[in-house]
Amino acid sequence: MALMITDECINCDVCEPECPNNAIYQGDEIYEIDPNKCTECVGHFDEPQCQQVCPVDCIPHDPDRQESHDELMAKFVKLTQG
Template identity: 90%
Template sequence: MALIITDECINCDVCEPECPNNAIYQGDEIYEIDPDKCTECVGHFDEPQCQQVCPVDCIPLDPDRPETHDQLMEKFVKLTSKS
């Protein structure tokens, strides 16, 4: 699953630089995650780095985008391939 940022976000700016896929960006009101770039850090780290640094725990899995570990790995390969 891709991750989402909920309305509890306090715009503290700590998650954005932690994302190895540059999936996190400043939205109109809070930070947002591009689900096409989010791999939950699969391929980079053992745990989603944004979740690790978030002080308000507002980055859950997106229930509308179920993805298996293999699908996340495929997305990682596509994002990091030099084509």
């Protein structure tokens, strides 16, 4: 499943550069994650890097975006080919 950033985000800017898929961007009020680009770092790292660096723990799994490890890997392949 893709990750999401909750309104507890303090706009500290540490998550955006850690995302290998460029899925994190500055939204109108807080950072946001493009679920079409989020692979939870599958294919790049063992754990989501944004969650590792977030100082306020505001990046949970998005309950509306259920994806298996295989689906996340397929998304990674699609994003990185070509």
